[in-house]
Amino acid sequence: MDLGNNTQFAAIKHYGASIPVILWHSVTSVGFTTLKLPTGTGLLVGALLLLYLAYWAIIPKPLASIPYNKSSAWSPLGDFPQMVEYILKKKELFSWMGSLTEKYNSPIIQVFVHPFAKPWVVVTDPFETQDLLLRRSKDIDRSLFIGELLSGLTSEQHIQFRSDDIRFKRNRNLVNHLMVPSFINRVSGPEAYRCVNLLIQLWKAKCERAQGRPFSAIHDLSHSALDAIAGSLLGLTESESSTWTQLEAIHQAPLSKGNVDSKNVEDPINFPDAPIPSFLKSIITLTDSLMITQLSPFPKTTYAIVKMFPFLKNAIATKEAYITSKINESLTLMTSKEDPNQGDMTGSLPQNAIHSVLLRERQLAAKEGRQPNYHSRAITDEFVGFLIAGHDTTAVAMAWGVKYLSDHPSVQDRLRSELQAAMPAAFAQKRAPTYDEIVALQQSRHKCCEYLDAVIEEVLRLGNVIDFLLRETLRDTQILGRWIPKGTQLFLVANGPGYVRPSVEVEDAARSPGARKEGSESGKKKLSGRWDDGDLGEFKPERWLKINPETGSEEFDPLAGPTLAFGLGPRGCYGKRLGMMALRIHFVMIVWWFKLGRCPEELGGYEGLQKFAREPRRCFVRLEDAMGR
Numbered sequence: 001m002d003l004g005n006n007t008q009f010a011a012i013k014h015y016g017a018s019i020p021v022i023l024w025h026s027v028t029s030v031g032f033t034t035l036k037l038p039t040g041t042g043l044l045v046g047a048l049l050l051l052y053l054a055y056w057a058i059i060p061k062p063l064a065s066i067p068y069n070k071s072s073a074w075s076p077l078g079d080f081p082q083m084v085e086y087i088l089k090k091k092e093l094f095s096w097m098g099s100l101t102e103k104y105n106s107p108i109i110q111v112f113v114h115p116f117a118k119p120w121v122v123v124t125d126p127f128e129t130q131d132l133l134l135r136r137s138k139d140i141d142r143s144l145f146i147g148e149l150l151s152g153l154t155s156e157q158h159i160q161f162r163s164d165d166i167r168f169k170r171n172r173n174l175v176n177h178l179m180v181p182s183f184i185n186r187v188s189g190p191e192a193y194r195c196v197n198l199l200i201q202l203w204k205a206k207c208e209r210a211q212g213r214p215f216s217a218i219h220d221l222s223h224s225a226l227d228a229i230a231g232s233l234l235g236l237t238e239s240e241s242s243t244w245t246q247l248e249a250i251h252q253a254p255l256s257k258g259n260v261d262s263k264n265v266e267d268p269i270n271f272p273d274a275p276i277p278s279f280l281k282s283i284i285t286l287t288d289s290l291m292i293t294q295l296s297p298f299p300k301t302t303y304a305i306v307k308m309f310p311f312l313k314n315a316i317a318t319k320e321a322y323i324t325s326k327i328n329e330s331l332t333l334m335t336s337k338e339d340p341n342q343g344d345m346t347g348s349l350p351q352n353a354i355h356s357v358l359l360r361e362r363q364l365a366a367k368e369g370r371q372p373n374y375h376s377r378a379i380t381d382e383f384v385g386f387l388i389a390g391h392d393t394t395a396v397a398m399a400w401g402v403k404y405l406s407d408h409p410s411v412q413d414r415l416r417s418e419l420q421a422a423m424p425a426a427f428a429q430k431r432a433p434t435y436d437e438i439v440a441l442q443q444s445r446h447k448c449c450e451y452l453d454a455v456i457e458e459v460l461r462l463g464n465v466i467d468f469l470l471r472e473t474l475r476d477t478q479i480l481g482r483w484i485p486k487g488t489q490l491f492l493v494a495n496g497p498g499y500v501r502p503s504v505e506v507e508d509a510a511r512s513p514g515a516r517k518e519g520s521e522s523g524k525k526k527l528s529g530r531w532d533d534g535d536l537g538e539f540k541p542e543r544w545l546k547i548n549p550e551t552g553s554e555e556f557d558p559l560a561g562p563t564l565a566f567g568l569g570p571r572g573c574y575g576k577r578l579g580m581m582a583l584r585i586h587f588v589m590i591v592w593w594f595k596l597g598r599c600p601e602e603l604g605g606y607e608g609l610q611k612f613a614r615e616p617r618r619c620f621v622r623l624e625d626a627m628g629r
Contacts, residue, residue: 060112063119065482067104068111078112080297087295091617092610094468097122098496107497107504108480113297120489121479124496125506126562128480130527131515132471132492133569137163142571143472143489149293150385152303153286156378157385163570171378172574174360178353179577185439187352188232192582193435195231196589198243199224200432203594205250206271207623213269214599218399218619220246221586225395226280226387228582233383233390234326235352242276249274266600268620282318285311287388291611323354323380330355331374334362354383388612390575393465394582396613400463401456401587402621403604404539406596411541415455416591416626418448430627438588450556454544456583457558460565462539462606465613467495469567481510494564502533531561597622 058076062068072079086096100109100122107125123129132140147160154160158175161168177183199220206215223242230236238244249272275281292306293299306312333355350356358374365372373379405412420427423437441449469492476486484490497504508516515527531543543561545554566573573579590596598604603620 058115060119062112063110063121063482063484063488066108066110066119066121067106068109068119072112076115078115080113083111083113083297090607091295092608092614093295094491094493094610094614095464095495095608097491098124098467098493098501101493101496101504102501105504107506108482118485118488120491121484122491122493123479124493124498124504125480125511125515126498126530127515127527128506128511129469129492129564130562130568131512132479132490133469133567133572134527135514135569136477136512137570139474139477140471140490141474143470145472145489146470148300149290152293152300152307153290153388154381154385156376156381158382159385159389159574167378171382173364174357174379175382175574177360178356179575181577183350183353183356184578184581187350187356188578189439189581189585190435191231191352192228192585193438195224195228195241195243196585197432198227198241198247199586200589200593202243202247202250203590203621203623204625205247207594207625209250209271210269210623212265212597212622212624213267214597214603214620214622215269215271216619217402217621218395218615219273221398221402221619222284222391222395223276223280224586225398225582226283226391229387229390229394230280230283231352232578233353233386234323235329235355240277240279242280245274245276268603278318279322282315282322283384283387283391285315286319286384287392287612289315290388291609294610294612319384320380323383324375326354327358327374327379330358334358353386354379357382386575390578390582392612392615394579394586396611396615397456397460397463397465397579397583398586398590399616399619400465401459401583402590402596403606403616403619404459404462405455405591406598406621407604408539409596409598411455411539412591412596415448415451415587416595418451419588419592422446422448432589433592435585438585442584447553450545450554451541452584452587453556453558454541456580456587457544457556457563457565458539458541461494461563462500462537463614463616464495464500464608466565466567467614468493469564478512480506480512492564494562498531499562499564500536502536503530526559528559528562529557591626593626594621595624595626597624 055076060073060075060078062073069079069082072082075081083093083096087093090096097109097111097120100111101107101124107123107128109122110119111122112119123132141162141164142160144160144162147155150157150160156167156171158168158171161171178188202220220243223246227236227241227243231241276284289303289306289312293303296302307316330351333351350359357379358372361372361374361376361379405415419433422441423433426433426437471490471492473484473486473488473490477484479490494500535543544556544558546557546560547553548555566576566579599620599622603618605616605618607617608614609617
C-alpha cells in the first residue's frame with residue numbers, strides 16, 4: 001500500500017514549501033551584486049527558485065492522517081492520470097472513488113484532482129455519512145461543485161443552491177406542492193400509469209414477434225419514464241408520446257429477414273426505432289450530455305465547449321421553445337372564464353405541474369405585491385431539472401430492475417404471486433390492475449407492498465443508480481476523527497465498503513458522537529442497521545424485511561441497512577415520493593404481465609455507464625406472457 005506515514009509526509013511537504021522562500025529571501029536581501037554572481041548565473045538561480053516555488057505551489061497538499069496515493073502527492077497532476085485511465089476503461093468516475101476506499105482499507109481517503117485546490121475527501125462509512133447528512137447541517141451543505149456539473153443546463157434550479165440561499169427557498173416554495181400525495185395521486189400517478197400501459201402494449205407486441213428471443217430494453221424504459229414525467233409536468237397528448245411512436249412503428253414495419261430466419265433463440269432481435277417527438281429527443285440529448293461533464297474534472301469549462309456543437313445548441317433551443325409554449329398554454333387556461341357546470345374557475349384546478357406552478361407564482365406575486373414572472377429562468381430550469389432527473393433515474397432503476405429479476409426468477413415469481421393474491425379480481429379476469437387498485441394496495445400497506453418495496457430498494461442498492469452524494473464543508477470540522485478544513489469537497493459514496501462490499505472496520509470512538517452505536521438510537525433521526533458482510537454482493541430483497549413480533553408477518557424495514565438512493569436529511573431527494581410511485585407502477589405492471597427470462601451471458605453483466613445516473617451497459621429482456629393467455 002503506497003501510503004507512507006501520512007502525518008509525517010504532510011508535515012514534510014508543508015515545511016518543505018518554505019525552504020525556497022527562505023533561500024529566496026536570503027538571496028534578495030544580500031543581493032546578487034554582494035554575492036558577486038555573474039548576471040546570467042544570478043538570473044538562472046532566480047529562475048530555478050521561481051520554478052521550485054511554482055512546483056511547491058501546484059503539487060497537492062495532503063490532509064493529515066487521511067490515506068492517499070503517495071506518488072500522486074508529488075505530481076502536479078495528482079491522481080488525475082489514474083482517474084482518466086479508470087474512466088476510459090470503465091466509463092465511470094464515482095466507482096473509482098469507492099474502489100480506492102477498498103484498496104486502502106479505509107473508510108475515508110483523499111484524492112488529488114484539481115491543481116491549486118484542496119483534496120477531494122471520499123467517505124464510505126455508512127454511519128458517519130448518515131450522521132453528517134441527518135445531524136450536521138451546520139458543518140456541511142450542498143456543494144457548489146454541483147452547480148458546475150449542472151450549470152450548463154439548469155443554472156437556476158434549486159438542487160444546486162445552498163440551503164441558506166434565497167433562491168433555494170424561493171424555488172422550493174414554488175414547487176413543493178408538486179410532491180404532496182394529493183397532487184401525485186390526482187395528476188402525476190394516473191399519467192405514469194397511462195404511460196406504463198403504453199410500454200406494456202409495446203412489449204406485448206415485441207414479445208409476440210420475438211418468439212422467446214431477447215431484445216434491447218433500455219430505450220423502451222427510457223421513453224416510458226420520459227413520457228410519464230413529461231406528461232405529469234407539462235401535459236402531453238398521446239401523439240406526443242415517444243412510446244406511442246415506437247408502438248406504431250412495431251405494428252407497421254416488417255422485421256428484417258435476418259432476424260426472422262435466425263434459428264438461434266439466443267440471438268437478440270432488433271426492432272426498428274421510430275423517430276420520437278423533437279422535444280423529448282432534446283431532453284434525452286441533454287441528459288446524455290451530462291455524461292461528458294460528470295466524467296470531467298473541469299465540468300463547467302467542458303460544457304462551455306460542448307455547447308458550441310450544433311447538436312446541443314439545437315437541443316437547448318428546442319426545449320426552450322417547447323416549455324415556453326406550454327407555459328403560454330397554461331396562461332391561456334388560467335384566464336379562461338368561469339365554467340357554470342363546475343362552479344369554479346376552469347383555470348384554477350391544476351391540470352398538470354406547470355399549470356400548478358404558474359398558479360402558485362400568481363398567488364405568491366399577489367402576496368408579495370409584485371407582478372408575476374411566469375417566464376422566469378427559475379421556472380423553466382425547475383422543469384428541465386425535473387425532466388432530466390425524473391426520467392433518467394426511473395428509467396435506469398427499471399433497467400437494473402429487469403436485469404436483476406431476469407437473473408433471479410424466484411424473486412419475480414414470489415412478487416408476481418403476491419400481487420396476484422392481492423388483486424384477485426384483476427387476475428381472475430386476466431386484465432391489468434387499475435391505477436386505483438394499485439394505489440389502494442399501497443394505502444392499506446397490503447403485505448405484497450412490503451416485498452415490492454424490498455425488491456425496489458435492493459435494486460437501487462446494488463444498481464447504484466445514484467452512487468454518491470456531494471457536499472462541501474461550511475467550516476473546519478472533524479470526520480472520522482480527521483480534521484477537514486472549510487471548503488473541502490466531500491464525496492459520500494454508496495458503492496464501496498458497508499454498502500455493496502464488506503465493511504471496513506472502524507473504531508466506534510473515531511466516529512462522531514451521533515454516528516456511534518450508543519448514540520444511534522437516540523433522538524428522532526435513528527441510524528440504519530448494518531448489512532451482513534457475507535452476502536452484500538448478492539441480490540437479496542429479503543434483507544429489507546423483518547418479522548413483526550406482534551403479528552408474526554414480514555414488514556419492509558427502510559432502516560434495515562444503509563442506502564443513499566434518495567439521499568438523507570434536509571437535502572434529501574426532493575422527488576422521492578414521485579420516483580417511488582413511478583417505480584412501483586412499473587414493477588407491478590411489468591411483473592404482472594411478463595415472465596422475465598435469463599438472457600445470454602454476452603447480453604448480461606452488471607457493468608455500469610456514468611451519465612446523469614449510472615445505467616447498465618447492456619439491458620436486454622426475454623419476455624414470456626405471464627397471464628397464460
